[in-house]
Amino acid sequence: MAITPFRHLAVAATLLIVSTTATPNKRDGTFANPSAQVRPFFRYWLPDGSVDPTVVASDIRSAAEVGAGGIEFLPYYGYGGAIGGNPPGSDWVTYGFGSAPLQHLLQVALEAAKENSVLVDIALGPNQGQGVPASPDADGIQWDLVPFVQRLPVNQPSERIPGWGEGELVACILASVDSKTNVSMTGDSFPLDSSPPQSSYLELVLDEASLQDVTHKVSSDGILAIQSSGSSCNPYVFSFYQKRTLHKALEVESNRTDTILANGSFVVDHFSKEGAKTVIDYWNNHILTEDIRQLLGDVGNYGWEDSMEFTSNISWTPKLPDAFYNKFGYSLAKYLPLVMFGQNNIMAQPSNPGLMKAVFKNKQTSDKYINDYRSVLADGCPECESLQWKDKIDGYRQFAGAAYLAGRKVVSNEMGAVETRTYSLTIPELLQRVNKAFAGGVNRVMLHGQPYSGDYYGTTWPGSTPFQYLFAGMHSPKQPSWIHGFDEAMGYISRAQFILRQGIPKFDVAFVNKDSATDPNWATKYGRDDLVDAGYIYTYLSPDNLELPEASVDNSILASQGPGIKAIVVTHDANITVSAIQRLKGYAAKGLPIILSGGSAQYYPISNDGGVDAFKTGLQELANSKGVHTTASGDVAKALASHGASPRVGVQTNGTWYITWREDKEAQVDYAFIFSDGSNSQGEITTTTDKVPHLFDAWTGQRQPVVQYNRRAGVLVIPLTLKANQTAILAFSAHSLDGIYTPSVHIKSAPNSVLGYNLDYESGAVAKLAHTVNPSADKFVMSDNSTRTVPDTSVIPSSFLIRDWTLTVERWEAPANMLDASTIASIRNTTHHLPSLLSWTEIPALVNASGIGYYSSQFIWHPNGQNQIGAYITFSSILYAVQVFVNYEKVAPIDPTAGTADIGPYLRDGENELLVVVPTTMWNYLRSIFPEITESGTPPLLSSSTSPMNFPGIVPNGWVGEVYIRPYMSFALGI
Ligand SMILES: *[C@@H]1O[C@H](CO)[C@@H](O)[C@H](O)[C@H]1NC(C)=O
Ligand SMILES: *[C@@H]1O[C@H](CO)[C@@H](O)[C@H](O)[C@H]1NC(C)=O
């Protein structure tokens, strides 16, 4: 997790080794069994280099067993000692990043990965990878701009400029202030820092015309030689200095002088070659033994050689501010250099403005500064984060658009760091977040995270819990679900990612807008429903992205070999540059439809761009260009459709469906990944294709042709029903798929009694029909216009409920010795009789219980000799996960959103034995013993009086709702 408000944690994102060397063939494995490359990874938190290597090896084996593709090896060191401090007994200088024991652990981890056929990413440094141990006067450690502001003392023009002596002077600016406001900050940031959270900042509104660069007038002893002009009222002087921040990702107290580790670990300069070189040198000298280099060649997720090249190819010019200006191209920064970054590091998130910010008076130039993350992301290794993005689909779009335009294949997401939900986040909640990320363009999740499972200093059972119990999730065998449902969820994620890595992602529409550092972080930009309702797939690009070589128009399509954008939308509240207007004019001339929605866009100034007049003229010319259409706001979908930009997938539904679309030209297969957000939904999707539609089930790995659909005037129409948060994968293939029976005709219309279809070579297509009270003479109508008359469905037994459960609870509890952190759990069983299902919190003996519930019941089944009678089992609610056994045979994995499975093959005449295995989260139990828990020598921050978060209450556990058996009759369709 990247928690940014740590003052001293400059760049909190874990920096990864990037750039792939995957072999092209079979790189991804198969849909049923995806390769390690495409499976989700765990961030693996190694407490420090002193831990037991055999436990590290077994943790990696567990990760592989549960279906992870690998781990991100993160030497966490108690988050640099920032939360809770380094525990008594720990010894960074001996066991730090680069020490011999750490080298040994890394080697063991790589060997374990090799043995278990999984891959390893490695953070570039300790804590979150922000840097490495270094000398405090190394040029490659982090630099910062430090701003100061002061009213110009009218009668003392020779006073030293504010902050003089703070560092090397970069700029000194004079400006008149028209007004000032104290703005209070209502943050949603996590004040984990020991310093009090910033509660307000001073906002100065400047008169743009009054800005004067007076840097050259500052004498060598800091005297600003100017005369008060008299005309400018309220003059302020702004001064900016550059200096090393000496920020450390890891603080250490040591008086040793014989090792560089005694300095702790510095944050390096992420904008300079020197920064990269500092990291490279450290790795060469302290990490990369010959054995480790070789192992990295085998199991390094991204080729090591490449990564070195990548790292040394960073061409950012050294030091601020030039690096910053060159990189971001902000000229305004010249006048307002980074004021809003205040005393923080330049990479501080935009949601944390510094001590003050200044804005221009003129609305058109108001707070249009600096930090366009998207242009950076197009360059680097994009990984976003579910926590900072607040699981917003629109936020992910803003992140992913540039990456895909720039030809990136993988958009990664640090998934599942949810506040106050450690040990209580459920699988359906995690998957909902995963699916939202997928809907926004993410195609790799890196799960947050897997803790080291062994003993550690001052740490009781259930063991090392990074971030002091503040954040989910702790994925390890200490979760009862680990091999009782979590593994199946990992299978789902892996298969969905497999699909989301095939071919190239396509988007119908891109919004163009330049973000400002002061804009809310990843806020929803386009809040209307019309595009989603119509099926449009859209993304965001910044003016800088339009300068990428990939951003050209052919055949009226932007980046036709890439995202294939069919139209561009510029909304009236979008902030765009003069050069973006010129780009858009060029696109329009080449036939790309451009929609100006709701009025004129806003001016985003850049140096030497001709100013607001050039902007206005340019915008007017753009509006008058052929192929540029001006519409009222809110009419975007309509305008797109009427100007020839139709969605690749049309949607008609009573719910909300998010579509992602990928085209694999080589295999001649297109994929639609559909996510039903929030509600049960029904409808159809339409697309223009001759290809044959298939339904892929990411829970089971099963693939089968869609049996029932229509083709109307060249348009394929597929009916679809999805539960809340359920997803569906449709694959449109030009060929029949290997080993899959594909009938030559399909069903155009079918009776309502159809529950589903099965296909195989032996029986062809088989419909499953439900009991109907008054069956009408319904028919199936085939695409060749032949019909099939439905048999009498009133003879099919009707649905029935299962009641009267015997519940055996395997209670997972603390070992007698709380300091035994490596024990999974101490287990004891209790048995309960339940006439109907209830949350454990409603059963007095189980209120504080966590573990695994084994629910068994029996039912009588008399198919009356009709072997075509089978049944589905349906759960009205799944809190966490279920695994179903019928007559001791395991039923296929059940999607918790759908809650249903075919148990027909497992039924027998007479009494049938049903066993439902239901894991719970550990929270209710842990909560009940919380005072006994310590983490790295202290009570968890979550329960302390200084906790930034409320201590969470008890959560529903176990199994609630009803379970139905729904008989069906198999009806062979003869196709
Ligand atoms: C370092 O030396 C100072 C001065 O002798 C001493 O006060 C301090 O405790 C020492 N720190 C450590 C971590 O040994
Ligand atoms: C454009 O900039 C203004 C001022 O910074 C901001 O309030 C607005 O949200 C921005 N618009 C978009 C679409 O980001």
Ligand SMILES: *[C@@H]1O[C@H](CO)[C@@H](O)[C@H](O)[C@H]1NC(C)=O
């Ligand atoms: C959509 O229609 C289906 C079938 O009638 C219904 O079950 C579902 O609740 C509806 N969804 C919404 C969001 O109205």
